[in-house]
Amino acid sequence: MDVARLAGVSQKTVSRVFNDEPYVSAEVRRRVLEAAEELGYRRNNAARALASGRTRAIGVVTLGTALYGPASLLMGVERAVRDTGYALRVVNTVEGDPAGVAGAVGSLLEQGVDGIVVSEPIDERSGEDTQDGQGGDLRLRVGVPVLVLSAPSPVVAPSVLTAGHGADRMARAATEHLLRLGHATVHHLAGPQRWYAARDRMEGWRTALRAHGRAVPPVVEGDWSAASGYAAGRTFAADGDVTAVFAANDDMAIGLIRALTEAGLRVPQDVSVVGFDDIPVAAFVTPPLTTVPQPFDAVAQEGLKRLVHAIENPDAPPLPASDPPVGLAVRASTAAPPARRNPAR
Structure with a gap:
């Protein structure tokens, strides 16, 4: 009631905002959330999870590294998850650990997540075949939708989405x-x-x-x-x-x-x-x-949109994917070749 009064909207509108329902304008959503923050109101996510069967949390498996590419992609994912209204849970893997992805996915499933983002850029199989002698799939099997960024999928899931290829x-x-x-x-x-x-x-x-x-x-x-x-x-x-x-x-x-x-x-x-x-x-x-x-934010935004759609609409077809944009920042380090290259001194 207090949030609705401060925001100048109905209680039903407040409920729609807190339940992330559609048909609420961005301006109204902003006023409601600002009013809730001013009043110190917090959604009871545990109660919502019991009622809906979902935790409204997305887990991320990522390589623990300060390298620009993986770190920037993780930041893009964090921003994109925040925009969806889901909580974020991150588990880092360590380069050189073949069981890293499996352990990280298992940890997230134990915590209870509605979907998983795998941003693991390294092939830890060291050339080993992922298929057994009978043609069976040895990848990890999970029961929630999975988004895999810029790599082959290491899991089998009800819905496996990809983004960031290109x-x-x-x-x-x-x-x-x-x-x-x-x-x-x-x-x-x-x-x-x-x-x-x-x-x-x-x-x-x-x-x-x-x-x-x-x-x-x-x-x-x-x-x-x-x-x-x-x-x-x-x-x-x-x-x-x-x-x-x-x-x-x-x-x-x-x-x-x-x-x-x-x-x-x-x-x-x-x-x-x-x-x-x-x-x-x-x-x-x-x-x-x-x-x-690299279009890190665009890849993360599109991928998370498709993942949330798969979480909330398990029986619907996946949203179509699009190729990330290709651009080139042309600066002063490139030019036509010399008629004859000067030898190095």
């Missing part, structure tokens, strides 16, 4: 940008191949070169760090045929540019460099880095 298309766009500038081919500084993202980016690079009939040079593999990019840069600097490099993330691209510069090569006059992610510092390094922005 890194191969983004890598292809980066490679084709360099080819359009006139480079004969593009070298690749890859991420560690246990990461699904690194595989997808390498596949997009390779596909672009083959589609244009260009030579596919040997891959140099880094570990996502600027230090590994620096080490790779010394290798590229010693190869007089290298005029363009697509790096699988911005940190490695920045380390690469440092090594090229120390070797006496100019970026982009001698060697062009494209990164991936568009980290905040990318526009402010020397030279400003051409890179592929």
Whole structure:
């Protein structure tokens, strides 16, 4: 009654807002929630769970890392979950633990969640087949809808949704940008191949070169760090045929540019460099880095919308998925190739 009076709406409208029902305008919803906060009112989620059979909680399995991509995707998921009105429960996995995802999913199910988001970017199977000798599926089986971000699904569930795929298309766009500038081919500084993202980016690079009939040079593999990019840069600097490099993330691209510069090569006059992610510092390094922005928030928003729909409408068809947008932030680290590359000093 007090919340309705302060917000200037009916008790029925307050009930609709607290039960996340449709047909309430954003302005009315805002007034009700602000009134509830001012009065110190909190929804009784335990009672709602008993009445509805749902906990109104979504669990997230994510790799415990400070790397820009996984951390940014988790932040996008946190924002998207908050917008749905569901509570968020996060369990981190540890790189190198093959049982990490299974243990994290089990922990969330024990806590009681209505759906699970799996944002696990690493293949911990180390090349092991996921099928047994009889063709049976050995993946973890769960009883709630699951959203898997940018990776194959590690679970079997009533509804398995995917979002965030498309890194191969983004890598292809980066490679084709360099080819359009006139480079004969593009070298690749890859991420560690246990990461699904690194595989997808390498596949997009390779596909672009083959589609244009260009030579596919040997891959140099880094570990996502600027230090590994620096080490790779010394290798590229010693190869007089290298005029363009697509790096699988911005940190490695920045380390690469440092090594090229120390070797006496100019970026982009001698060697062009494209990164991936568009980290905040990318526009402010020397030279400003051409890179592929990742649409973390858009992926999280669409994925969570589809997951909540699956939770609340278990008998309905899933909402259609759409491909994430592909963009390129073109800055000063790319240019047409030199007529003849200057040798490294």
